[in-house]
Amino acid sequence: MPTATATANPAATPAATATAEPPAPQPDRPLTAAEKARAEGRPQILPPGFVPAALTSVIAALLAATAPLGRPAVAVVVAVLQAVTAAGWFRLNGMWPARQGIALAYAGGLAADVGLLATERAHAPTVVIGTIGVWLLLVLVLQLRSHASPDERLYGLTAAVASTALTVLAAGHLAAAAESSDAVVVGAAAVAVAVLVRALPLPTAAAVVVALAAATGAGTGAGQLTGTGTSTAALLGFAAGACALIGHRVASYDYPSRFVHMTAGVALPLAAAAPVVYVIGRALG
Known part of the structure; x- marks a missing residue:
C-alpha cells in the first residue's frame, strides 16, 4: 500500500502543475509613484x-523689501530666484541631474542681471532679448555636441531653451x-497672496477665483502704501496674480x-509674473 501511494503521487503532481495558473510576471523594477x-x-x-x-x-517679501534700496539689492534676490527657476524647470521635465543645462540657463540669467545693472533702464528690453538670443x-551648440539619440537631443533642447528663457525673463x-520700485512692491505682494490663497484646501475653481480676488486686493493695498494709483495697482495685482497662478499650475x-x-x-x-511687473512698472515710471 505505501508503494502504491508513492507511485500515484508523482503522477498526480504533473497534472496539478499543468492545471495551475502560471505565476504572475514580476516587474523588472519597482513601480514609480506616478505608476502606483x-x-x-x-x-x-x-x-x-x-x-x-x-x-x-x-x-516675494525680499523683493518688496529690497526694491526701495536700489537695483544691486534687488539683483541679489533675483539671482536666488533664477537659480531655483533653472533647476526647477529641468526637474519638472524629468531631467535630473542636468548640470550643464542648469548651469548654462543660470549663467544666462546672471548675464542678463549684469547687463541690466551696467546699462540704462531704457535698454532693458534689448538686454533681455539679446541675452536670450x-x-x-x-x-x-551644446545639444549638437551631445552624443544622445535624436529624440533625447530634441527633448533636451526644448527643456534647455524653456529653462533659459524663463531664467532670463525672471530678471524682469x-x-x-x-522703472518703478513701487511696481515691484505691488507685484510681489500680489504674487505672495495669490499663491498662499491657492494653497488653501478649496475646490480648484473656487481657489482660483478667490486667489485672483485676493491678489487684486493685495495689489490695491500695496498701492495705497506706496502711493500708486488705486486702479493701476489693482490692475497690476490682478495681472501678477494671474501669471503667478499660471506658473503654479505648470509646477x-x-x-x-x-x-x-x-x-x-x-x-x-514669481518668474512668470516678472514680464507683467516690468511692463506695468514701465508705464508707471
Whole structure:
C-alpha cells in the first residue's frame, strides 16, 4: 500500500502543475509613484502645498523689501530666484541631474542681471532679448555636441531653451525696479497672496477665483502704501496674480515630487509674473 501511494503521487503532481495558473510576471523594477497612483486611480497631478507657497512669499517679501534700496539689492534676490527657476524647470521635465543645462540657463540669467545693472533702464528690453538670443545659440551648440539619440537631443533642447528663457525673463523684476520700485512692491505682494490663497484646501475653481480676488486686493493695498494709483495697482495685482497662478499650475504637472514642488513650485509663480511687473512698472515710471 505505501508503494502504491508513492507511485500515484508523482503522477498526480504533473497534472496539478499543468492545471495551475502560471505565476504572475514580476516587474523588472519597482513601480514609480506616478505608476502606483495610476494603478490605484489616484490623481497624478498635485499642486505644490503650503510650504512652497510660503517660500514663494518669502522671496516675494525680499523683493518688496529690497526694491526701495536700489537695483544691486534687488539683483541679489533675483539671482536666488533664477537659480531655483533653472533647476526647477529641468526637474519638472524629468531631467535630473542636468548640470550643464542648469548651469548654462543660470549663467544666462546672471548675464542678463549684469547687463541690466551696467546699462540704462531704457535698454532693458534689448538686454533681455539679446541675452536670450545669445544663450539660445549656446544651448543649440551644446545639444549638437551631445552624443544622445535624436529624440533625447530634441527633448533636451526644448527643456534647455524653456529653462533659459524663463531664467532670463525672471530678471524682469530687476528691470522693473529701475522703472518703478513701487511696481515691484505691488507685484510681489500680489504674487505672495495669490499663491498662499491657492494653497488653501478649496475646490480648484473656487481657489482660483478667490486667489485672483485676493491678489487684486493685495495689489490695491500695496498701492495705497506706496502711493500708486488705486486702479493701476489693482490692475497690476490682478495681472501678477494671474501669471503667478499660471506658473503654479505648470509646477503642478508632476506626481508628487518634493524636489519639483520645492524648486519649480517656488520659483515659477514669481518668474512668470516678472514680464507683467516690468511692463506695468514701465508705464508707471
